[in-house]
Amino acid sequence: MNKSFLKFITDFGPLLVFFFFYYNADKNLKVAIPPFIVATIVSLAVVWFFEKKIPMVPLIGGILITVFGSLTIYFNNPIFIYIKPTIVNILFGLALLFGKYFTNEPILKKILGKSIMLKDEGWKILNNRWIFFFFSIAILNELVWRTQSEEFWVNFKVWGLLPITFAFTALQIPLITKYKIDE
Numbered sequence: 001m002n003k004s005f006l007k008f009i010t011d012f013g014p015l016l017v018f019f020f021f022y023y024n025a026d027k028n029l030k031v032a033i034p035p036f037i038v039a040t041i042v043s044l045a046v047v048w049f050f051e052k053k054i055p056m057v058p059l060i061g062g063i064l065i066t067v068f069g070s071l072t073i074y075f076n077n078p079i080f081i082y083i084k085p086t087i088v089n090i091l092f093g094l095a096l097l098f099g100k101y102f103t104n105e106p107i108l109k110k111i112l113g114k115s116i117m118l119k120d121e122g123w124k125i126l127n128n129r130w131i132f133f134f135f136s137i138a139i140l141n142e143l144v145w146r147t148q149s150e151e152f153w154v155n156f157k158v159w160g161l162l163p164i165t166f167a168f169t170a171l172q173i174p175l176i177t178k179y180k181i182d183e
Contacts, residue, residue: 010047010058014039014065015158027151029078033069040065064088082145082153085161086138093134096127122179126172133168137161 017039018032025031044062047054054062064084071080099107106127109118118126141161145153 006046006050010043014043019158022154027154029081029150029154030073030076033073033081037066037069060091061088078150082141085141085157089134089138089141093131093138096131096134100124100127116176117181118176118179119181122175125179126175129172129175137164140164 014036018036021035022029022032040062044054044058047058064087068080068084068087072078096107099110103110105120106123108127108130109120109123113123144156144160148156
């Protein structure tokens with residue numbers, strides 16, 4: 001199976017399942033979350049089956065979706081699913097922030113160092129930008145779910161956060177180009 005197709009399906013398949021159930025159940029989170037959790041677990045199992053490992057980010061995401069989705073259902077309170085992106089982004093920001101103090105180099109270099117070759121200054125700048133990005137997205141999620149309707153928040157999660165993340169990532173290309181180490 002094509003690796004990039006597999007990644008696309010396992011990354012976005014659970015989200016499509018969520019949207020399908022959310023919009024076909026009169027925008028009901030309680031109906032949409034259980035199939036979302038199941039689809040997430042299935043996607044992690046598929047990744048494991050084909051790759052014999054699960055990357056850390058999808059694994060953490062899957063665990064948090066399961067925990068916060070289950071809490072939302074159990075307590076019949078959507079606040080748990082609303083704050084999941086906030087917590088995830090804060091955790092990633094903290095990992096990048098404090099990780100560099102424990103490893104003596106930016107965490108992004110440890111994660112991406114084999115696929116992107118940058119000078120140390122470039123890694124430091126890129127790591128700091130992602131720290132800022134993760135904390136900013138956490139704040140933005142809080143602002144949206146606290147001030148907007150549930151349906152707006154659900155759409156913002158996909159049609160807002162994904163494009164923002166893609167745009168931010170694309171904006172890092174000049175930095176990567178500037179500090180790239182030629183082989």
